[in-house]
Amino acid sequence: xxxxxxxxxxxxxxxxxxxxxxxxxxxxxxxxxxxxxxxxxxxxxxxxxxxxxxxxxxxxxxxxxxxxxxxxxxxxxxxxxxxxxxxxxxxxxxxxxxxxxxxxxxxxxxxxxxxxxxxxxxxxxxxxxxxxxxxxxxxxxxxxxxxxxxxxxxxxxxxxxxxxxxxxxxxxxxxxxxxx
Amino acid sequence: xxxxxxxxxxxxxxxxxxxxxxxxxxxxxxxxxxxxxxxxxxxxxxxxxxxxxxxxxxxxxxxxxxxxxxxxxxxxxxxxxxxxxxxxxxxxxxxxxxxxxxxxxxxxxxxxxxxxxxxxxxxxxxxxxxxxxxxxxxxxxxxxxxxxxxxxxxxxxxxxxxxxxxxxxxxxxxxxxxxxxxxxxxxxxxxxxxxxxxxxxxxxxxxxxxxxxxxxxxxxxxxxxxxxxxxxxxxxxxxxxxxxxxxxxxxxxxxxxxxxxxxxxxxxxxxxxxxxxxxxxxxxxxxxxxxxxxxxxxxxxxxxxxxxxxxxxxxxxxxxxxxxxxxxxxxxxxxxxxxxxxxxxxxxxxxxxxxxxxxxxxxxxxxxxxxxxxxxxxxxxxxxxxxxxxxxxxxxxxxxxxxxxxxxxxxxxxxxxxxxxxxxxxxxxxxxxxxxxxxxxxxxxxxxxxxxxxxxxxxxxxxxxxxxxxxxxxxxxxxxxxxxxxxxxxxxxxxxxxxxxxxxxxxxxxxxxxxxxxxxxxxxxxxxxxxxxxxxxxxxxxxxxxxxxxxxxxxxxxxxxxxxxxxxxxxxxxxxxxxxxxxxxxxxxxxxxxxxxxxxxxxxxxxxxxxxxxxxxxxxxxxxxxxxxxxxxxxxxxxxxxxxxxxxxxxxxxxxxxxxxxxx
Numbered sequence: 043x044x045x046x047x048x049x050x051x052x053x054x055x056x057x058x059x060x061x062x063x064x065x066x067x068x069x070x071x072x073x074x075x076x077x078x079x080x081x082x083x084x085x086x087x088x089x090x091x092x093x094x095x096x097x098x099x100x101x102x103x104x105x106x107x108x109x110x111x112x113x114x115x116x117x118x119x120x121x122x123x124x125x126x127x128x129x130x131x132x133x134x135x136x137x138x139x140x141x142x143x144x145x146x147x148x149x150x151x152x153x154x155x156x157x158x159x160x161x162x163x164x165x166x167x168x169x170x171x172x173x174x175x176x177x178x179x180x181x182x183x184x185x186x187x188x189x190x191x192x193x194x195x196x197x198x199x200x201x202x203x204x205x206x207x208x209x210x211x212x213x214x215x216x217x218x219x220x221x222x
Numbered sequence: 223x224x225x226x227x228x229x230x231x232x233x234x235x236x237x238x239x240x241x242x243x244x245x246x247x248x249x250x251x252x253x254x255x256x257x258x259x260x261x262x263x264x265x266x267x268x269x270x271x272x273x274x275x276x277x278x279x280x281x282x283x284x285x286x287x288x289x290x291x292x293x294x295x296x297x298x299x300x301x302x303x304x305x306x307x308x309x310x311x312x313x314x315x316x317x318x319x320x321x322x323x324x325x326x327x328x329x330x331x332x333x334x335x336x337x338x339x340x341x342x343x344x345x346x347x348x349x350x351x352x353x354x355x356x357x358x359x360x361x362x363x364x365x366x367x368x369x370x371x372x373x374x375x376x377x378x379x380x381x382x383x384x385x386x387x388x389x390x391x392x393x394x395x396x397x398x399x400x401x402x403x404x405x406x407x408x409x410x411x412x413x414x415x416x417x418x419x420x421x422x423x424x425x426x427x428x429x430x431x432x433x434x435x436x437x438x439x440x441x442x443x444x445x446x447x448x449x450x451x452x453x454x455x456x457x458x459x460x461x462x463x464x465x466x467x468x469x470x471x472x473x474x475x476x477x478x479x480x481x482x483x484x485x486x487x488x489x490x491x492x493x494x495x496x497x498x499x500x501x502x503x504x505x506x507x508x509x510x511x512x513x514x515x516x517x518x519x520x521x522x523x524x525x526x527x528x529x530x531x532x533x534x535x536x537x538x539x540x541x542x543x544x545x546x547x548x549x550x551x552x553x554x555x556x557x558x559x560x561x562x563x564x565x566x567x568x569x570x571x572x573x574x575x576x577x578x579x580x581x582x583x584x585x586x587x588x589x590x591x592x593x594x595x596x597x598x599x600x601x602x603x604x605x606x607x608x609x610x611x612x613x614x615x616x617x618x619x620x621x622x623x624x625x626x627x628x629x630x631x632x633x634x635x636x637x638x639x640x641x642x643x644x645x646x647x648x649x650x651x652x653x654x655x656x657x658x659x660x661x662x663x664x665x666x667x668x669x670x671x672x673x674x675x676x677x678x679x680x681x682x683x684x685x686x687x688x689x690x691x692x693x694x695x696x697x698x699x700x701x702x703x704x705x706x707x708x709x710x711x712x713x714x715x716x717x718x719x720x721x722x723x724x725x726x727x728x729x730x731x732x733x734x735x736x737x738x739x740x741x742x743x744x745x746x747x748x749x750x751x752x753x754x755x756x757x758x759x760x761x762x763x764x765x766x767x768x769x770x771x772x773x774x775x776x777x778x779x780x781x782x783x784x785x786x787x788x789x790x791x792x793x794x795x796x797x798x799x800x801x802x803x804x805x806x807x808x809x810x811x812x813x814x815x816x817x818x819x820x821x822x823x824x825x826x827x828x829x830x831x832x833x834x835x836x837x838x839x840x841x842x843x844x845x846x847x848x849x850x851x852x853x854x855x856x857x858x859x860x861x862x863x864x865x866x867x868x869x870x871x872x873x874x875x876x877x878x879x880x881x882x883x884x885x886x
Contacts, residue, residue, distance in 0.1 A: 048552065049553040051503075051549045062541075063538055113801075116378070119375075
C-alpha cells in the first residue's frame with residue numbers, strides 16, 4: 043500500500059473538523075449570546091389575557107424584557123424591584139410568560155401585582171428557544187429599534203439593578219442621545 | 223466554602239494529570255524506570271481528587287445549596303432525595319464532571335489490572351489517558367465550572383429538575399452510557415501506546431481485547447437503557463427515533479463492534495493490524511463527537527444541553543488534538559505494521575473483514591445522516607431534517623447482509639475454507655431458516671407480513687447456525703458434558719452475543735409489523751377491544767405525589783372474560799415548575815406489552831387516551847442483555863488470566879523487575 047494512503051484518515055478528519063467549526067457559528071437559534079446586538083426574533087403571539095401581540099407592539103423606547111413564570115420562586119425575589127421600576131416609571135417592562143399557563147399567570151399577577159406593560163404568552167417555550175432563554179428569570183435590555191443590547195440570566199434585584207443595569211442603561215441612553 | 227474545595231480539588235487533579243501525561247511517557251521514551259513508576263500512583267491521585275470533587279458536588283445537591291448555580295438550575299427543595307443526587311448529571315456541567323470522573327475510574331482500573339504488561343507500555347497507556355484528562359478538566363474549569371456560584375444573593379429555591387428526567391431510567395441511563403463511551407478511551411490509549419512504542423505486534427491487541435469487550439458491553443447496556451426509557455417515558459411507544467443525539471452512541475457502538483471483531487483477527491492471526499488501530503481511533507472519535515454534538519448546540523434535539531459556542535470550540539480543540547494527533551501518528555507509524563500471515567479469499571479473516579466493512583459503512587451513513595442537516599444549512603442557509611426513512615433505507619439492508627455473514631463467520635476456518643464445505647454444512651440450515659421464518663409469523667400470529675418473515679428468517683438463521691456449530695464442536699467428544707465443558711468461555715460469549723442479535727431481530731421484526739394502537743375517547747364504564755384484549759375505563763382519581771399532583775385513571779384489561787390487570791396511567795403537574803407530564807401505564811410481558819397513555823379530560827369524566835398492544839417488544843432489550851453478557855463472558859475468558867500467570871512467571875524467571883515494579 044502506498045504510504046500516502048495512511049494519511050487519508052487525517053485529511054478527512056481535518057476537513058470534517060473545519061466543517062464542524064463552521065457549523066458552530068451557523069445556527070443563531072442555538073447561540074443565545076450571539077443575539078446581543080441583533081434584532082429581537084420576529085414573533086406573533088398573544089398576551090396572557092388573549093390579545094394578539096407582535097414586534098410592532100413593543101415600546102418605541104429603551105425597555106426591559108423580563109422572562110417570568112408563576113412557578114418560578116426566584117421571580118418572586120426580583121418582583122419588588124420590577125414593581126418599583128414600573129411604579130416610578132423608570133423604564134417600561136415587558137414580560138414573557140415562559141412555559142406557564144395563562145390562568146396561573148393571571149392569578150399570580152393578581153396576587154403579587156403586575157409590573158408589566160403586557161406579558162407575551164409563551165407557554166410552549168418556542169419563543170424562548172428563539173431568544174435563547176435558559177429559564178426564568180432572565181432579563182434583556184432592548185433598544186427603541188427592537189435590538190437586544192444586554193442580557194442578564196437569573197434574579198434582577200436591587201444590587202444587580204444598581205451595579206449592572208443602571209450603567210448599561212445610562213450608556214445606551216447616552217449613545218442614542220449622541221446619535222440624534 | 224465547601225464548593226470551593228471541590229473546585230480546588232479539580233485544580234489539583236488537573237496538575238496531577240499534567241504530570242501524568244508528561245513524566246511516564248517521557249520515561250518510557252528514555253528508559254527512566256523511576257519516571258515510569260510514577261504512572262500508577264499519579265493515576266490513583268487523579269482519581270482520588272476527582273472523586274473528592276464529585277462527592278462535594280453531590281453534597282451540594284443533597285443539601286440544597288442553591289448558591290451553586292447548577293444546583294439552582296437543576297434541583298429544587300421539593301425533589302425526592304434520589305433525584306436531588308442524580309440531578310447532578312441533569313445538566314451540562316455536572317454530567318461532564320461525572321464523565322471525567324469515570325475516565326479516571328477506568329484509568330485506575332488499568333493501573334490496577336495491568337500487572338502482566340510491560341511497565342513501559344502501561345506508562346504510555348496511562349500517560350495518554352492523563353493527556354485526555356487534562357483536556358477535560360481544563361474544559362470544565364474554563365467554560366463550564368460545576369462549582370460556579372450565584373453571588374451575592376443565593377436564590378431561595380431551585381428551578382427544578384426537568385420533569386421528563388424525574389424517572390428511574392434517568393438514574394441509570396446516563397452513567398451507564400458514559401461508562402461505555404469513556405471505556406473506548408482506554409482502548410484508544412492502548413492503540414496510541416502501541417503506535418508510540420513502535421512495537422506493533424499482536425501483543426497490544428491481546429492486552430486491549432478484554433477492555434474493548436467490557437467497554438462495548440457497557441455501551442450496549444447504556445444504549446439499550448436509553449431506548450427502553452424513550453419507549454416508556456416519551457410516550458409514543460417507539461424504541462428508536464434516529465435522534466441526532468441518539469446517533470453518536472450508535473456510531474460509537476458500530477465502530478466498537480467492528481473493533482472487537484477486528485481485534486480478534488489481530489490477536490489470533492496477526493493481520494489487519496493497522497486497520498484495528500484505525501478502528502480503535504474511530505470508536506474513540508465517535509464518543510468525543512457525541513460529546514461535541516450534545517454539548518455545543520450544533521444540532522437541535524431533545525437531548526441537547528444549554529449551548530454555548532465557546533464550549534463547542536473547546537471540545538473541537540480537544541477533538542482536534544487527540545483525534546487529529548492520533549491519526550497523524552497513525553499515518554506516520556502504520557506503514558511499519560506488517561501482516562504476520564497470509565489468508566485465502568474464502569476464510570474467516572475475510573468474513574470478519576466483511577463484517578468490519580459493513581459496520582463501518584453503516585456507521586458512516588448514520589454519521590452522514592446526522593450531520594447532513596448542518597452541512598446543508600452551511601451551504602444553502604435552509605433548514606432540513608433527515609428523518610427515519612433515510613436511516614431505515616440504508617441501515618436495515620446493511621444489517622441484513624451483516625446477519626447473513628454472522629451465520630457463516632463462526633463456521634468458517636482461519637486461513638482457508640472450501641466453498642463446498644460451507645455449502646454442505648449450511649445449505650440445509652439456510653433452507654430450514656427460510657421455512658421457519660415464513661411459518662412462524664403466518665401460523666403462530668395468523669398474519670402475513672414480508673418484512674416480519676425476513677427478520678424471522680434471519681433470526682432463525684442465526685439460531686440454527688449457532689446450534690449446528692456447537693453440535694459439530696462437541697460431536698467428536700465422548701460425552702456431551704465433557705464436550706460442552708471443553709469449549710472456552712470466549713466461545714460461549716461470542717455465541718451468547720450472537721444469540722442476542724437473533725433475539726433482538728425477533729423483537730424488532732414482530733414489534734414493527736404487528737403492533738396495534740388506537741386513540742379513543744372513553745367515558746367511565748366504556749370499553750374497547752384491541753387485538754384480543756378488552757380495555758374498560760373505570761374512572762379517574764386525584765392523587766398526591768412527593769412533588770406533584772396527578773389525575774390517575776384506572777383501566778381494567780381482560781382477555782376472553784378473564785381479568786388480566788388494571789392499568790393506571792397518570793397526568794401529573796409538577797408543583798415546583800408547574801409543568802405537566804404524562805406517565806403511561808405498561809403491563810409488560812415476554813410476549814407482548816399492553817400500554818395506555820392518558821390524553822386530555824373531556825366533559826362528563828371522559829378522557830382521550832391511546833391504547834397499544836406491542837408484541838415481543840421486550841425482546842429488543844432482552845437481546846441487548848445477551849449481547850452485553852456475551853461480551854463480558856468473553857472478557858472473562860481464562861486464557862487472559864493464564865497469560866498473565868505465564869508472563870508473571872517468565873518475569874520472575876528472568877529476574878527482571880516486571881512484577882516488582884508492577885506491585886510497587
